[in-house]
Amino acid sequence: MSAALLIDIILWGAVAAVGFIAFQRGPEILTASLRDGAMDFVRIVPRIALGVIGSGYIAAIIPQEIITGWLGPNSGWRGVLTAVIAGAATPGGPVVGFSIGAVALKAGGGSPQVIAYVIAWALFAFQRLLLWEIPFMPARFVWFRAAVSLPFPFLAAAIAMAIGRP
Amino acid sequence: MIMIGVLVAISALLVWRRDGISGVTEILTHDLALFGGILPRVLAGCLLGAFIAEILPHEKVSRSLGANSGLKGLLIGAAFGAILPGGPFTAYPVASALLAVGADFGATIALVVSWTLIGYGRAVAWELPIMGTDFTLWRVLISLPLPIMAGALGRFVYVRMYPKDRGE
Numbered sequence: 001m002s003a004a005l006l007i008d009i010i011l012w013g014a015v016a017a018v019g020f021i022a023f024q025r026g027p028e029i030l031t032a033s034l035r036d037g038a039m040d041f042v043r044i045v046p047r048i049a050l051g052v053i054g055s056g057y058i059a060a061i062i063p064q065e066i067i068t069g070w071l072g073p074n075s076g077w078r079g080v081l082t083a084v085i086a087g088a089a090t091p092g093g094p095v096v097g098f099s100i101g102a103v104a105l106k107a108g109g110g111s112p113q114v115i116a117y118v119i120a121w122a123l124f125a126f127q128r129l130l131l132w133e134i135p136f137m138p139a140r141f142v143w144f145r146a147a148v149s150l151p152f153p154f155l156a157a158a159i160a161m162a163i164g165r166p
Numbered sequence: 167m168i169m170i171g172v173l174v175a176i177s178a179l180l181v182w183r184r185d186g187i188s189g190v191t192e193i194l195t196h197d198l199a200l201f202g203g204i205l206p207r208v209l210a211g212c213l214l215g216a217f218i219a220e221i222l223p224h225e226k227v228s229r230s231l232g233a234n235s236g237l238k239g240l241l242i243g244a245a246f247g248a249i250l251p252g253g254p255f256t257a258y259p260v261a262s263a264l265l266a267v268g269a270d271f272g273a274t275i276a277l278v279v280s281w282t283l284i285g286y287g288r289a290v291a292w293e294l295p296i297m298g299t300d301f302t303l304w305r306v307l308i309s310l311p312l313p314i315m316a317g318a319l320g321r322f323v324y325v326r327m328y329p330k331d332r333g334e
Contacts, residue, residue, distance in 0.1 A: 010251045011210045018217035037216030041209050054174030056197040061180045094292035122282040136258035148320040152312045159308045166304035
């Protein structure tokens with residue numbers, strides 16, 4: 001069984017479970033939430049379409065080699081800063097992000113820098129922000145969340161430096 | 167949205183100048199296929215968000231995840247984010263639903279940051295095989311306090327930036 005299928009089963013299982021709870025509260029609650037969910041879906045589809053189809057083009061003009069280069073073995077805080085920028089600029093899904101991190105580790109990049117890269121990618125990867133967070137969340141929340149998250153890749157790198165791990 | 171549209175148009179133009187029309191159509195067909203595959207999950211995420219918004223008692227949500235929920239609210243948000251099943255197609259609709267029924271920015275930030283940093287889905291499926299066990303475990307361990315801190319910082323800044331929304 002593939003991971004994607006498993007995700008779909010868990011996902012639709014969760015939908016069925018909360019749907020059942022809604023049904024127990026009364027059929028009108030079930031229909032009301034079905035209508036709300038369907039409306040959200042209709043509203044979000046054009047944005048997702050723009051995000052999915054558009055981010056392919058944006059990703060195509062940012063080659064991965066550039067990002068791997070940014071993560072070179074230059075250590076210290078300048079390395080952490082470049083790692084954070086590289087993480088935010090990395091196009092594509094988790095395979096790309098982690099593969100670049102793994103390559104950087106093998107190429108002699110420092111652990112704190114790679115930690116900063118992976119965390120910055122998780123927090124700010126522009127493709128996920130464009131594709132998922134902005135369509136679903138209020139715009140004010142997204143930029144606020146991103147701004148508040150800014151110190152944390154640096155903090156994580158500092159912790160990694162302090163404990164000398166991984 | 168307009169900004170993203172412009173950005174996409176410029177990128178597509180650059181791809182066209184570099185790779186010709188075949189480069190543009192190749193990306194388009196690939197992304198259209200991806201889009202088609204994602205759609206059912208987006209629907210599932212929207213339904214999940216709508217059901218959660220409907221069945222969770224608003225008063226209880228604003229008490230346990232609202233602006234005055236304290237550290238406990240941030241902990242609940244972070245724990246919820248860490249165990250949330252599925253990908254971005256569930257995390258963001260659910261976070262949005264909680265925001266709508268009374269969670270504050272702080273608890274919602276804790277949830278979103280926790281989902282991206284310590285959510286098991288991505289770590290197990292992608293990080294562990296690609297980055298190795300040692301790196302992944304330390305990375306997650308170092309990340310553990312971050313969702314709470316991000317949520318606390320968010321709450322701290324929020325009440326100072328938008329004092330009118332206080333205590334909603």
